[in-house]
Amino acid sequence: MAKYEVNNRLAGTQQNISTTFGATSVAVGINATTAALCRGRLVEFAFGADGAPNASDTQIIYDVSRMTAAGTATAATPLAQDTLSGACQTSAFVNYTVAPTVTAASSLKTFALNQRATQRWVAGPDDKLSWPATAASGLVFRALSPIYAAPVLYHVTFEE
Amino acid sequence: MRGTRHGVLITTGPDGTKEEDTFACGHCGHIVTVKPMCDPADMGGRCTCCDSLICKHCVDKGCDPMEKKLDRWEARARLLESMRVA
Numbered sequence: 001m002a003k004y005e006v007n008n009r010l011a012g013t014q015q016n017i018s019t020t021f022g023a024t025s026v027a028v029g030i031n032a033t034t035a036a037l038c039r040g041r042l043v044e045f046a047f048g049a050d051g052a053p054n055a056s057d058t059q060i061i062y063d064v065s066r067m068t069a070a071g072t073a074t075a076a077t078p079l080a081q082d083t084l085s086g087a088c089q090t091s092a093f094v095n096y097t098v099a100p101t102v103t104a105a106s107s108l109k110t111f112a113l114n115q116r117a118t119q120r121w122v123a124g125p126d127d128k129l130s131w132p133a134t135a136a137s138g139l140v141f142r143a144l145s146p147i148y149a150a151p152v153l154y155h156v157t158f159e160e
Numbered sequence: 161m162r163g164t165r166h167g168v169l170i171t172t173g174p175d176g177t178k179e180e181d182t183f184a185c186g187h188c189g190h191i192v193t194v195k196p197m198c199d200p201a202d203m204g205g206r207c208t209c210c211d212s213l214i215c216k217h218c219v220d221k222g223c224d225p226m227e228k229k230l231d232r233w234e235a236r237a238r239l240l241e242s243m244r245v246a
Contacts, residue, residue: 039230064191107190108184108189108190108191109190109191113171113173114173114174116173116174117171117172117173117174118171118172118173119169119170119171119172120169120170120172121167121168121169121170121182121191122167122168122170123167123184124166124167124168124183126166127166127167127182127183127184127186127213128184129184129189129191130189130226130227130230131230132229132230132233132234132237133230133234134233134234134236134237135237137233137237
């Protein structure tokens with residue numbers, strides 16, 4: 001299996017998060033695409049604030065959920081971890097301005113973190129998170145905060 | 161959890177770095193953080209059918225492994241596509 005990396009500094013303009021999981025809350029989305037349907041598996045992701053901390057100490061809520069329909073975002077080309085891997089079949093989009101359709105109650109994990117903290121999750125060999133080989137199905141990585149109103153950075157590693 | 165092939169969650173913040181074990185539910189994929197010395201029942205359990213660790217939301221709901229869910233979602237998409245409803 002080939003591994004690929006994508007983050008929301010690869011393309012487009014980073015969007016400020018808001019107080020809800022609204023239009024600009026999604027930093028990265030990875031999904032199967034009609035032209036080359038294949039399953040993917042999430043291997044690792046890291047996230048944190050990508051702007052100056054707010055003067056008032058506050059939290060940022062990070063969330064990973066399943067998506068079923070595309071939104072509006074900038075396409076990014078996932079980077080292969082090694083040069084032997086072919087082009088990535090999975091689509092990656094970053095810096096959404098219209099959020100994709102997120103399956104209700106499909107959150108795989110929600111993290112509440114101090115705005116000055118970062119977090120990294122690495123899957124074990126037996127528990128990588130899969131998404132189906134159906135068009136526009138995949139995972140979204142999003143964030144909200146009651147006070148912090150600048151971008152966040154998600155770095156995602158997946159395999160297909 | 162020690163010695164098993166599960167995930168890890170690393171938090172770096174103003175108070176230093178903290179590392180926690182995690183596992184992904186074998187039925188729904190939810191990531192569960194394992195608190196040190198916690199009661200296993202608080203995290204979920206182990207499915208006696210597919211022998212995977214599962215989250216507390218999937219306990220007592222029967223065995224429905226992720227692989228079977230993926231097969232089902234893909235079959236549904238193919239059916240909708242063939243009916244041109246998708």
